Amino acid sequence: MATTISDRISDLETVLYWEGEIDNQRIRELLGVQPVWASRLMAELVKHMGDRAFRQTRNAPLRFLPSKAERNKKSSPDDYLRVIGQQVTGNLFVEDARLDLSVISPEVFIAVMQAIKNKSGLTIVYRSMNDPNGSVRQIFPHAMIRAPRRWHVRAWCAKRQDFRDFTLGRITSVKMLSDVATHLRNEDKDWNETVSFYILPHPGLTPDQQAMISAEYFPGASARKLSVRRCLAAYIIQDLRLATDVAKHTSPEYQLFVPDALKLKLTFDAS
Template identity: 45%
Template sequence: MGDSIVEDGRAKTLKPATPETFETDVSLDEYARQTVAGEDTNPSVIDARVDLTEVKPHVFALLRKAAQTETGVVISYASMSNPVFEERLIFPHSIIHIGRRWHVRAWCRKRQDFRDFTLGRIHSASSVTEHAPQTIDDDLAWQEVIIIELAAHRKLSDQQQVVVRNENFGGLETRSLPIRACLAQYVIQDVRAAVDPEKEVPPEFQIEVINARQLENTLFGR
């Protein structure tokens, strides 16, 4: 590590020479998990996140195996638009964790198109050996990457905008997120960014999408 690591003689430990500029490829979540695992019965790091979604482990396993083998899964599924459980034959290619939800991206035999299915809304699943008629290479909305431009909400005061920039953008005025087109809506919902800043206002929304007009077809046309 060169001069970036120094020895603390009193504690007999190694530590970063300048912690504020020390670079690592370990995420904060991973660092926090390792920290919590090493603490005693009175931890100083608390994870108070609440996950209400119930994903059945065997369903997750079936979907993952199907994605790896490019085969199908028959699921019993209900949604807000179709609240009665019905069977769907899907051919998964990716499982995605966004915010508090797990999704599977799959070719749907009924819709004859790629769709997103929320894992918490799958009641049951069973595998089939049928090969996927369409694969990840055919999923145009998955292959397309768009740029979401974020900024502090225009209706915040100048001082409040600075707070938002420091917290979310590293002090910069804007932040650009390269996102797969089919995942854009989920990401915007997760960061609570306003698409219509005249109607979606603070304090509920502290960030806005400043290129929403350019993304209209992606956000509302699919």
């Protein structure tokens, strides 16, 4: 949970937005503060919300009054999950079932971050599907990537003479280099290029099933357009379980598909 007053009010607004109401007891549960502080924060929240929230009496819960724009806003409850996931006491009634499967050495993480900040290189031993026993690489990182299931680093690879993605959990050893990077982020074409593609209900579903999927993922529309960095598109397709070939990726195991994935070359490059 945030520590500054403004950040705490922002977090409380997030809870109010997603729970519909909030009272002093809920503020105490979330922040672990004494009643007097909960009252002060409630007063600040009431002032901050203005006519977007109301309460019938001074001791009644503050209730959210979303505007039309806020009702139509396509937002995610992930911020809400972040806030309530850090509450000090009380019952957590939302379970985060997402799993981070990666096991990352702090030494590796720190070395990569330092190399990015210093625009320097690393010598790593990296295991890949093509070389599962590992090989020595020299890389020059420029960005860290937090994918849903694991962490990656985007770096210039001296062996491949190209920018590639490396999974942090597959780096078994790391050593800082004094060499300064000669290939920087602004030269990474696939990092700087944005690719757009559409997501549609899988054509193998029945019309009623397709209508249900549309209502769930893009209400009021027949498709949804995503725009992402080209080098991240394959991760997004994999993690959202999007079919790229309806003959191979059949329904109902796959419920969404990207019609132009093969044409757009939204595939992984071997590191």
